[in-house]
Amino acid sequence: MPSFYSWGQSSGAISVGLHMVTNGGNPDGLFRAAFMQSGSPNAVGDITHGQPHYDALVSATGCSGSTDTLQCLREVPYEMLLDAVNQSPGIYSYQSIAAPAWLPRVDGVFLTDDPQRLVQKGSVADIPFVSGDCDDEGTLFSFTSLNITTDAQFEEYLHTQWMPNASTTEVTQMMMHYPSDPAQGSPFGTGDLYALTPQFKRLAGFQGDVAFQAPRRFFIQNRSGKQRIWTFGTKRLKITPFLGSFHGSDLLNVYAGKDMASYLARFVANLDPNIGQSTDLYWPQYDVANNQTMLEFLDGFIPQALTTDTYRVEALAYVTDMMLAHPL
Numbered sequence: 001m002p003s004f005y006s007w008g009q010s011s012g013a014i015s016v017g018l019h020m021v022t023n024g025g026n027p028d029g030l031f032r033a034a035f036m037q038s039g040s041p042n043a044v045g046d047i048t049h050g051q052p053h054y055d056a057l058v059s060a061t062g063c064s065g066s067t068d069t070l071q072c073l074r075e076v077p078y079e080m081l082l083d084a085v086n087q088s089p090g091i092y093s094y095q096s097i098a099a100p101a102w103l104p105r106v107d108g109v110f111l112t113d114d115p116q117r118l119v120q121k122g123s124v125a126d127i128p129f130v131s132g133d134c135d136d137e138g139t140l141f142s143f144t145s146l147n148i149t150t151d152a153q154f155e156e157y158l159h160t161q162w163m164p165n166a167s168t169t170e171v172t173q174m175m176m177h178y179p180s181d182p183a184q185g186s187p188f189g190t191g192d193l194y195a196l197t198p199q200f201k202r203l204a205g206f207q208g209d210v211a212f213q214a215p216r217r218f219f220i221q222n223r224s225g226k227q228r229i230w231t232f233g234t235k236r237l238k239i240t241p242f243l244g245s246f247h248g249s250d251l252l253n254v255y256a257g258k259d260m261a262s263y264l265a266r267f268v269a270n271l272d273p274n275i276g277q278s279t280d281l282y283w284p285q286y287d288v289a290n291n292q293t294m295l296e297f298l299d300g301f302i303p304q305a306l307t308t309d310t311y312r313v314e315a316l317a318y319v320t321d322m323m324l325a326h327p328l
Helices: 011-021 047-060 069-075 078-086 115-121 151-162 168-177 200-223 251-255 259-270 313-325
Strands: 006-009 034-037 129-134 229-234 293-297 304-308
Touching: 006 011, 011 034, 011 115, 011 129, 034 259, 047 069, 047 078, 115 200, 115 313, 129 200, 129 259, 151 168, 151 200, 168 313, 200 229, 200 313, 229 259, 251 259, 259 293
Parallel strands: 006 034, 034 129, 129 229, 229 293
Antiparallel strands: 293 304
8 A cells, every 4th residue: 555645735636636636536556545635636727728828939939830849848948938928827816726827737637527527426536535715715816907906907817818618698797796895705704894996805716716615615525535635714814905825825833834734644644634643622423414614713712613615605606617617
């Protein structure tokens, strides 16, 4: 039995999830468990969706006239290639996490289908895993679109960046699940505070859900009852202005040697975050049919608590449906 486990945060966690669904769900002895922080198998489309970005890279490096553009790219000077890659849309471009150029895509080899379709088909490594998110995953990625200040601009952003193949009705329905009321946006639970623009908290709430919360819930709900699963949410640093419990804030719980590090260490050693624990709160497995238990990491005198993973049920379900229908 392999003694390795797979851990990742953000794109690293997404990579862990993709490794769980590749190869027909057979890890082939590479790892025996997985721990994912802010990332799950997400909906991505065919490799041809990336063709415009490849064409732009070829053009920017002067390789357009080559009979073998890939070989040409291999031979261009490093500085030229680096400059061209840096011109590609990234997570801190206006498109943000909706359209980074170099996403994993369905290539017929590593990914034989949309990762979430693979989850539905049961192509998932049969190993114990942990998956969790920060409460305000989308705030960090919503500062590059502060010029979105009206309902019409938000609608256009959804239609052009996130849902280009969706109908107007589908986009309108999405807007209803993510209203402009700042009290319902992210940072969640902060009322009307931190509304940098009339649409900032709305966009932050949507982007955190579409990229992180919805894929996580979809993944654990589909795998519940088939393997051992634990899920968590972190609401620490909620008082951080405009960011709240932002993407990446959970890393402090690990690298600063805090309680998540203890759960992680026990999970790595025993394939269970509870075995060997002394003072930390007991963390029950997730079970969609019964308790849907989630461990929360909190600030204040009570550092951990148990809750249920039942927030924004209709919104997250609709997001999942739309991303399955219209993968990026």
